[in-house]
Amino acid sequence: MxxxxxxxxxxxxxxxxxxxxxxxxxxxxxxxxxxxxxxxxxxxxxxxxxxxxxxxxxxxxxxxxxxxxxxxxxxxxxxxxxxxxxxxxxxxxxxxxxxxxxxxxxxxxxxxxxxxxxxxxxxxxxxxxxxxxxxxxxxxxxxxxxxxxxxxxxxxxxxxxxxxxxxxxxxxxxxxxxxxxxxxxxxxxxxxxxxxxxxxxxxxxxxxxxxxxxxxxxxxxxxxxxxxxxxxxxxxxxxxGREVRKNEKTHLREPNKDHVLSVKHLKYRDLLSDINMDAYGGEILGIGGLVGSGRTELIKCIYGALKQSGGEITLDGKPVNKVIAKNIVGGMGLVPEDRRTEGFFPVLNIAENLTVASYDLLAKTGIISAKNEKQFAADAIRDYDIRPTTSTVPVGNLSGGNQQKVVLGRWLSRKPKVLLLDEPTAGVDVGVKAELYRLMEDLAEQGAIIIMVSSDLEELVNVSDRILIVHKGRFFKEYLYENASQNEILLASSGVDTGKGRLL
Amino acid sequence: MNAEKGKFLKAAGSIWGQRVTILVAVIVVMAIVQPRFFSSGNMLSILLAIAFYGVIASGMLFVVLIGGIDLAVGSEAALGGTIFTMYVLAHDMSAGTFFTAFLLAILVAILVGLLHGFFDAYLGMPSFVVTLATQYALYGLTQYITKMNYLPVLNASGLFYQLGNGKLFGIPSPVIWFVILAVIAAFVLKKTPYGRRIYAVGGNPHAAELVGVSSKFHKMTAYIICAVTASIAGMLLVSMNMVSSYKMAAGYEGPVLMALVIGAVNLMGGEGSMGGVFFGALLVGIINNMLILIGIDTDYKEFVQGCIIILAVAINVYTSRKSQGLVDQKRRRMPWLNRPKRGAPDG
The missing domain is CATH 3.40.50.300 (P-loop containing nucleotide triphosphate hydrolases)
Structure with a gap:
């Protein structure tokens, strides 16, 4: 040269x-x-x-x-x-x-x-x-x-x-x-x-x-x-760099194999092909891979927000509905990737944002009970520590972390059976991150199925009980909490097999 | 909890405090400038004007809340009133005919609303353009079916007459219609899941879909509600005037939108209340009346109306942007604001 x-x-x-x-x-x-x-x-x-x-x-x-x-x-x-x-x-x-x-x-x-x-x-x-x-x-x-x-x-x-x-x-x-x-x-x-x-x-x-x-x-x-x-x-x-695992999990949860979300041969356009997975109650299942690898589409297919091109999705043996509203009533929830465009309603206030998916519970007679609604919002604001505590503030005026607490709280208050999370802590500061993780773990303790898509390696490794890596539209590797490391996940995301983890 | 409640009442109190102050101020000015304002005849004409705008505004509120606009309300009123009149003229003044004619006009309004909803929700066409076009089309259609004639109803009686001229405790029927429709609209929007979802769709259609709220369904129904209230206004008008003409509600979209904007309904959708619209309709009615009473000629009156709309929209847009905390968005839209400052610290 x-x-x-x-x-x-x-x-x-x-x-x-x-x-x-x-x-x-x-x-x-x-x-x-x-x-x-x-x-x-x-x-x-x-x-x-x-x-x-x-x-x-x-x-x-x-x-x-x-x-x-x-x-x-x-x-x-x-x-x-x-x-x-x-x-x-x-x-x-x-x-x-x-x-x-x-x-x-x-x-x-x-x-x-x-x-x-x-x-x-x-x-x-x-x-x-x-x-x-x-x-x-x-x-x-x-x-x-x-x-x-x-x-x-x-x-x-x-x-x-x-x-x-x-x-x-x-x-x-x-x-x-x-x-x-x-x-x-x-x-x-x-x-x-x-x-x-x-x-x-x-x-x-x-x-x-x-x-x-x-x-x-x-x-x-x-x-x-x-x-x-x-x-x-x-x-x-x-x-x-030198990898230090922070806040090591003290006890590992035992997944409940009776409560299972099962995906078989899922295909979505030319982005996903032959996706197979089982997610169990009581575990946080992390999904890693590069941005654009089809992770978001996978959970949106499960939720009914996207039409899959093939394959089947079942919850406890029964096929999952294709209509979002019915899935929500059936116990599902989704925290989408981009909270500003898909997550919250900026001009609506905290209470309205929290209750928007729960009118089936708050309006049993067809008329919304003001008392129940107030209670629902007040409980959520207290339990998830949303600031400010005034339920009439428009969510557009909140900090990113509190906006995310509102979007997550909307589902947590329903005690969901299946919670799908897409980049749940993107653009959120460290303190709020820890709070969000605690809320997710609490929900897992209660036996819910939690599926978390994340690009944050540290989060993926530290929060998930099990991790699946998507590469080229398929699941490439599976890691358990014990053998997951950021290094491993980064390599697997690019399709490099180091011999560790389970090849799928 | 107590502090929270106090704060809330204060906030609610202050916005209504402002509104009442404005109303009182305008009325006081009227009383000084033109004592005739308080004559019973003038009061009645103000109330009637407010009623017609108000009936339409109760329906238009739904469309604006989902983030649309319906500029065709004047022609929808004309079409509804004309169909109603023609059916009655072709038959008789019996109650049976009245109800059939009424339902027929509502049915046509539902079709018009469906059409608007389809163009907006399914084809993604801007409602502004769609309803501007249907406004012309419906005026044309009304002219065509009436052969461009006025249709006077010479033998008006029975329910047909009562619809626009009846009174309950001395209150004219159109005013009662407005109050009833406003109460229903307020109840639906505040107390039912459907109403709340209207706000959600207007506030963020993508987020609404992801919490299981169909933006298509809510958009379609909002346009239908609007067309139906416009049609009712048209029927009230022909009954009161005992004549139908395709021009009878021409230009009504102006004062109706003015009432919404003055009532702090966010034209981008998702924000606004029936109470605000009620106040807006009241103020618009009084201002219009004031302009007539002062005796300024029509051209100038429209000029003043135009200025008021601009002012109200400016305030509306400004406050809604502030309430959304969209300072960042403004920077994104105006990239030249991002230019680094010269003279920043440099080594």
């Missing part, structure tokens, strides 16, 4: 939010013509450092260098001016316009009176030829697939002489074939000397693409690996 210059370098970048330091002296170095991967668990600081480089956040201290010249980046415009481009997950193209129009949107080359279309088209064609993309400059973006649209985004970045292109989870919206297309595009760019900073949590992608890899943990750069050093074991060890 030819001699490589340093394109981007950061030195001692620090950043804190509300007094919590999220980046500590981060040094990062990207060479010309390399694909540099950035990995780390959720909250490790990957996106914060990216946002500082691209001018979304302002750093507190440290220095950014472009080609060894110190630069000041205060805004997105500054970042662009310094040759830093980002390909966003939600693409920023105008679907109704052509490739050429999109690339020159807002920076049209003017003729005497009107934009000089011929000139712009010529330049786009030259760019396409240079990077050997298979794109027609006149094609309308709306007619293209996601991978091709990403190529247009990349062209747009190249048209303003980007020195470094940042891609944040670029494959999350792509099919397998499209992913391969993106990879070959990246290969071409690398060959032409363009640097790429590639963020992903998929090990196989990193291994396929990266020349070097920087791993972050808790706001620190914990290590840089060369391509040959990238092995799943090394990466996960760096990401997780």
């Amino acid at each position: 030819a001699e490589q210059k340093i394109v981007l370098r950061t030195e001692g970048i620090c950043k804190s939010f509300n007094g919590v330091q999220v980046l500590k002296d981060v040094d990062l170095e990207v060479l010309s013509g390399e694909v540099h991967a950035l990995m780390g668990e959720n909250g490790a600081g990957k996106s914060t450092i990216i946002k500082i480089i691209t001018g979304v956040y302002v750093k507190e201290s440290g220095q950014i260098y472009i080609e060894e010249q110190p630069v000041e980046i205060w805004s997105r415009q500054d970042a662009r001016g310094n040759g830093i481009s980002v390909i966003y997950q939600e693409l920023s193209l105008v679907p109704e316009l052509s490739v050429t129009e999109n690339i020159f949107l807002g920076q049209e080359i003017m003729g005497r009176f009107l934009p000089d279309r011929k000139e712009m088209r010529k330049r786009v064609q030259a760019l396409i030829d240079r990077y050997e993309f298979k794109i027609n400059p006149d094609a309308i973006v709306a007619t293209m697939g996601m991978a091709t649209r990403q190529m247009v985004e990349i062209l747009k970045a190249l048209s303003i002489d980007a020195k470094i292109i940042i891609m944040d989870e670029p494959t999350s919206a792509l099919s397998t074939a499209e992913t391969e297309k993106l990879f070959s595009t990246i290969d071409t760019l690398r060959a032409k000397g363009v640097s790429i900073l590639y963020i992903s949590h998929r090990l196989e992608e990193i291994y396929r693409l990266a020349d070097r890899l920087t791993v972050m943990r808790d706001g620190i750069n914990v290590g840089v690996l060369d391509h040959d050093e990238i092995t799943p074991e090394r990466v996960t060890t760096l990401m997780i």
Whole structure:
């Protein structure tokens, strides 16, 4: 490989939010013509450092260098001016316009009176030829697939002489074939000397693409690996660090095999195939795997919120209904992944949010009993320690943790037989997390079936009695509480078999 | 517990305190500017105007609560009133004919509501556009079936006459209709699971689905309720005036929406009460009357009405955004607010 210059370098970048330091002296170095991967668990600081480089956040201290010249980046415009481009997950193209129009949107080359279309088209064609993309400059973006649209985004970045292109989870919206297309595009760019900073949590992608890899943990750069050093074991060890199991469970619950939710040969579109599992009363069953691996769809199929394409789901031997309202009456509940869009009702107050799924209990005569309703809400506010304690405050005004307590409390007050949880503690602070875990464990003690989907490895390992890992639309591994570790789960999520755990 | 109750009463007291203050202030101003305001004839005309807007507003409230809007209420009233009148004219003034005609008009209203609900709930079309279109269509249809004529009812008697002109303890029938419908609406919304679910669907349709509340069903029924109340208003109008015309309720959607907005019903859905709408209808009726009494000409009157709507919507949107704690959302919608501040600490 030819001699490589340093394109981007950061030195001692620090950043804190509300007094919590999220980046500590981060040094990062990207060479010309390399694909540099950035990995780390959720909250490790990957996106914060990216946002500082691209001018979304302002750093507190440290220095950014472009080609060894110190630069000041205060805004997105500054970042662009310094040759830093980002390909966003939600693409920023105008679907109704052509490739050429999109690339020159807002920076049209003017003729005497009107934009000089011929000139712009010529330049786009030259760019396409240079990077050997298979794109027609006149094609309308709306007619293209996601991978091709990403190529247009990349062209747009190249048209303003980007020195470094940042891609944040670029494959999350792509099919397998499209992913391969993106990879070959990246290969071409690398060959032409363009640097790429590639963020992903998929090990196989990193291994396929990266020349070097920087791993972050808790706001620190914990290590840089060369391509040959990238092995799943090394990466996960760096990401997780020395593993300490917190609050070790003192006693393990015995699952009640008579109360069982059984899933057989479940299929959902092309996302899930041949899913088989039994979840027992009195246990918290954790479901791990990468985001987008079909975990959310699995529990939504069980709940009746999505129509499965095949297979059967039974509760204590009886088929589970396909209608949510009937499942709720039958003792089911779901805490969805995104509480703001699917969980709570922002303009409705705490009492209304808590009672919304329980009118079958509160209005036995068809008329809601004000007394029972008040009692129901007051009990929930007390039992789940919801703040503020005034039941008439709109839930939109509560903190994230209290909103989640309301969404969870809505089900707990019904004493559910089956509780499905999707990322139950996302965006919740540590104190509230512990409270939520206690509520879940209490419910398990009472004999309910609890299924918890989570991307938080620590939570998965410490809270679940048993863990199933989804990989490529199927269950890949099963771990019991005793033999689960964050390392193991991270590896299994990427399809690496270490020999531990039970292969499914 | 006690402190909580005290706080709640204070909050409830304060909003109604404000409303009563506004009403009293407006009435006092009226008394000074135009003493004729207090004449019994004028009081009656205010009450009647409020009643017609109010009947429609009781139904419109459901549609706005689920996050929709029905701009076609004027034409729904005209269609209902016209069908009612034509049936009676074609037959007789007997009670049997009256009930058949009444039910026929309600049935047509249900069909109109179903149509609106279908376009909104199943096709995801914006209700604003749908009902603007059906407004034209229904006016056209009414004109067509009446051959563009006024339909005077010269021999009005019996129940047909009583519907709009009857009195109970000296209170005109349309006012009684408004009170009854308002009480039913308030009861359904506050005390029944159906009513509560209306708020849930308007508050967050995705979350509603996940707690087993069908947003399709509740949207459909809300549009039906609205069309039915509009149709009732139309029948009350033809009975009172003893003439039917396709223009009889033209433009009613304006004051009705004004009543809702002044009554603090959130136009984004999920928030609002019948009590607020009652207050809104009262205020709208009085203001409209005031503008007539002061004797300003029609063009200027509409200008003032328009300004009041804008003002009321502005206050409504502002307070609802505040109550939702949507400060972050505002930042998301206006990304330029996120630009880092220059001169931030730098090493």
